[in-house]
Amino acid sequence: MRQSISTVPGQAVAPTPHRPTARNGPADRWYVPVAVCFDAAGMALPTAVALSAIGAAHPVQQAVAITVVWVLVGLAADRYTPWTWDEGAPIGPLVRDWLVLFGALAVLRTVWGLGDAPEAVLGALCPSLAATVVCRKAIHRHVLAVRRHARSLRRVLVIGEAGAVDAVVGQLAERTDHGYVVVGACVLGEGEVLSGVPVSARLRVGEPTAPDEDAVPVAEAAEALGADLVFLTTGRSMGGDRLRRLSWALHDRGRRLMVLPGVVEVARRRVRIASAAGLTLLDISPPTRGGLPTLLKSATDRAGALVLLMVLAPLFALLAFAVHVSSPGSVLYRQERVGRNGTPFPMWKFRTIVADADRMKGDLAAANEHDGHMFKLRRDPRVTSVGRFLRRYSLDELPQLVNVLLGHMSLVGPRPPLPEEVARYDQVEMRRLSVKPGLTGLWQVSGRSDLSWHETVSLDLRYVDNWSLAWDMRVMARTVRAVLDGRGAY
Incomplete structure (x- = not known):
């Protein structure tokens, strides 16, 4: 289980091991040329083959010209910049780039008569779009694999108060899908850093008395640690002119600076940079709760559930028979769960436990192995032999497709909680009920x-x-692998 660091104000903070230090440099030294080559190959080869197949004139020359335009579109859209690795190689921006490419080719054809009929070029570009998606996904998976082994990471020096440094280190330590490792900190004040990161310098809490009072120790720390960039947390003691002067000093010494505004778990697509009267503003769009995306999600949920119910009907019959002959009791297990906005609903599962299991739960409460509101036992004595198999591959959850069809649940969403769990939720945890629970999800x-x-x-x-529809598609694709792996299913 991953270790995490508490960031709740006033709460004791447990030391969190940060990721191993990597000395072999950031991944962008090799990523840009490799990504460009993969993009060019993914566009050129399928396009040349497709143009040859439709009998286009000069297919190789056209494929080369299209590939050059494609790479230029990617460069103009910053598709090869380092932060694109952390976005999971999303398909949406790639499709938009592809449409821009097609528009650019249409302009070229009009001006210089390049290529054949637009519909022929469009058909020839379709295979290249699929090939480029596969190439970028492959690169992203390789980047993640490299990062899990603490290689090709950017070395980061964090500046801020002790609690803020601990919060940053803890947040980064929880996951490995980013390219940063904290190698040191410059702490404002005399607070104790509990996360174990070495403190390279202490900075004055109030305004510096000299222009270079911050710049010299920070620059020396960055140089000594070989930091690629600096993370700076804002606060009462670090803002305005002080931050500006520090940024000048770092940039003059060739160090990059990233300012952490304190906003967490906000997708990049929801953030827009704006400015007014010299102020830099972060415009954060609200979560999607209505409109066309939610209607499409609802339609996709119900259509998908209906199709899966029809396709899996023979499997349902087989599983129902196995549950029936394995132990006495009903085939289906009905349990009340809490849905969107706290609305209760009956959830259905294939029965995996003995008939009187609910009465036994109180006797097993002291053996609960989960640290939260859920009740979980790795070797629950109430689970039948067939039930263990069903849980191992999440087959017991299939009847919840009926709940999706009825609108109680979604195909993708948070785990549906029990009423007794919800009764112990705090205000933050209650936010989980803002959307419909899901048959599958990030959990x-x-x-x-x-x-x-x-x-x-x-x-x-x-x-x-x-959440977004594209994110739902990715979660459903990952569900297949998670089901076959069976990790954490008991």
């Missing part, structure tokens, strides 16, 4: 019962605030 594809309660809530809140 299910990230470790399920092996996750701590803190990690479970964090994953659900990340989904609640940032």
Whole structure:
């Protein structure tokens, strides 16, 4: 189980091991040329083959010209910049780039008569779009694999108060899908840093008395640690002119600076930079709760559930028979769960426990292995032999497709909680009920019962605030692998 650091004000902070220090430099030294080459190959080869197949004139020359335009579109849209690795190689921006490419080719054809009929070029570009998606996904998976082994990471020096430094280190330590490792800190004041990161310098809490009072120790720390960039947390003691002067000093010494505004778990697509009267503003769009996206999600949920129910009907019959002959009791298990906005609903599952299991739960409460509001036992004595198999591959959850069809649940969403769990929720945890619970979700594809309660809530809140249809598609694709892996299913 991952270790995490508490960032609740006033709460004791447990030391959190930060990621191993990597000395082999950031991944962008090799990523840009590799990404450009993969993009060029993914566009040129399928396009040349497709143009040859339709009998286009000069297919190789056209493919080369199209590839050059494609790479230029990517460069103009900053598709090869380092932060694109952390976005999971999303398909949406790639499709937009592809449409820009097609528009650019249409302009070229009009001006210089380049290429054949637009519909022929469009058909020839379709295979290249699929090939480029596959290439970028492959690169992203490789980047994640490299990062999990603490290689190709950017070395970061953090500046801020002790609590803020601990919060940054803890947030980064929870996940490995980013490219940063904290190697040191410059702390404002004399507060104790509990996360274990070395403190390279102490800065004055109030305004500096000399222009270079911050710049010299920070620059020396960055040089000594070989930091690639500096993370700066804002606060009462670090803002305005002081931040500006420090940025000048770092930039003059060739160090990059990233300012952390304190906003967490907000998808980049929801953030827009604005300015007014010299002020830099972060415009954060609200989570999607209505409109066309939610209508499309609802339609996709019900259509998908109906199709799956029809396709899986023979499997339902087989599983029902297995449950029936394995132990006495009903085939289906009905349990009240809490849905969107606290509305209760009956949820259905294939029965995996003995008939009187609910009465036994009180006797087993002291053996609960989960640290939160959920009740979980790795070797629950109430689970039948067939039930263990069903839970191992999440087959017991399939009847919830009926709940999706009826509108109680969604295909993707947070885990549906029990009423007794909701009764103990605090204000933050109640936010999980802002959307419909899901048949699958980030919790299910990230470790399920092996996750701590803190990690479970964090994953659900990340989904609640940032969900999109594209994200739902990715979660459903990952569900297949999670089901076959079976990790955390008990």
